[in-house]
Amino acid sequence: MTDTATIAAAPLDLASRLIACESVTPATGAVFDCLEAMLEPLGFAVTRFVCGEAPDGPVENLFAIRRPLGDPGRHFAFAGHLDVVPPGKGWASDPFVPEVRGDLLHGRGAVDMKGSIASFVAAAADIPREAGTLSFIITGDEEGPAVYGTRALIDLMQRDGTVPDLCLVGEPTSVGRLGDMVKIGRRGSVNMWIRVAGQQGHVAYPHLADNPIPKLVAILSAIEAVVLDEGTDWFQPSNIEVTDLHVGNPAHNVIPAAAEARISIRFNDRHSGESLIALIRGIAEPLGGSVEAKISGEAFLTPPGELSGIIAEAIRAETGVETELSTTGGTSDARFLSRICPVVEFGLCNATMHKLDEAVAVADLEVLARIYRRVTLAALVGTS
Structure with a gap:
């Protein structure tokens, strides 16, 4: 004892x-x-x-x-x-x-x-x-x-x-x-997975395929242009970071069927995880992307x-x-x-x-x- x-x-x-x-x-x-x-x-x-x-x-x-x-x-x-x-x-x-x-x-x-x-x-x-x-x-x-x-x-x-x-x-x-x-x-933390579906095909016949990579690049470019805030009295500015890109295409002459990216957002108390998910979906979905998300904390x-x-x-x-x-x-x-x-x-x-x-x-x-x-x-x- x-x-x-x-x-x-x-x-x-x-x-x-x-x-x-x-x-x-x-x-x-x-x-x-x-x-x-x-x-x-x-x-x-x-x-x-x-x-x-x-x-x-x-x-x-x-x-x-x-x-x-x-x-x-x-x-x-x-x-x-x-x-x-x-x-x-x-x-x-x-x-x-x-x-x-x-x-x-x-x-x-x-x-x-x-x-x-x-x-x-x-x-x-x-x-x-x-x-x-x-x-x-x-x-x-x-x-x-x-x-x-x-x-x-x-x-x-x-x-x-x-x-x-x-x-x-x-x-x-x-x-x-x-x-x-x-x-x-x-700060809060939310991770998101952005996926763009395409149609696989031969690079010599692009009209018979649908390349998802340019669409994903456009989505990421639009996300990169977002300024979430300038910080607050107690918090630094919120930031969005691209943390992974994945196509998984081993062939140089094949247009891939899908492309994926992952982003991580660390955010201050001007935002919530759900509001940021809605923001990214609002960018990705009109450009052909789908978004899955996980909020680690507010x-x-x-x-x-x-x-x-x-x-x-x-x-x-x-x-x-x-x-x-x-x-x-x-x-x-x-x-x-x-x-x-x-x-x-x-x-x-x-x-x-x-x-x-x-x-x-x-x-x-x-x-x-x-x-x-x-x-x-x-x-x-x-x-x-």
Whole structure:
């Protein structure tokens, strides 16, 4: 049984235990056992469930909540993921055997994001139960399709009446040093596949065929001319990128039967995924193209306010760093959580995430735990 005092003093040990559980996305089993064993001695009621089927599942999720014995007070949540990307070949040591070399803890997930989870567990151990309601929203598929993870956890919270008032996502947002950047929003993402059907034929007899390539080129040219916006106060301009072209024609003397392209759009909060799909269909279909689309996530923004202010003050108090509020980078599960409450992302330095020999500074784990403790107390009871 884990001792509460030990947890409070040992984010390095907690991070090492989590790293030692191999949990390539989608994660299930041992890594959730490990986290549950950390949380139950702290008074958290832990709910675990597996949902979804192949190809995007099954996925394991964990929701843990600790309420005061009396008035539940405010509810502050920490959200994160236990799954990691595949380690790849070429590590200096086993990626799932945590190893401290010098001032760094090495292992897959050290930064993204088992280190942050460990720091928040350590912080939670030092938060009085009577301060308010505290919860962990932890999924096993953030690094994967993210179909059966945080969205399923949101369904659970809405069904059980456990939606938090504020939520912190522990993604590695820091850049040069711990605390220098906090994410208050993210751009949305939508991918589209454009297909133009033609009629195969001999190049010497074009009147007997229908070449789809010029039509696809015309569609892409029209799309390339689109300026979605000039950016906003908090977001850079939305952009459309062609990410693949495919004809698959092995013969030099054959007009192909079809041509395809893929585009990816990263967009700010002036757009929605559906509005952009309609825009591209409006260009492609009159020119003979068909469009299939998949929305990875909508843009969201938590305007600067209470939560970002609490986090910035906690960072300043522990490190002296003046943090930058940003919306840069890719998507995260905050895109889902933003639908139910104000959400901000803050965590470790991201320089080695998804890389070989991923590593976190041991000192940063300790400092992050102290920052998280200040943030939690301020979010629950209004003091840091």
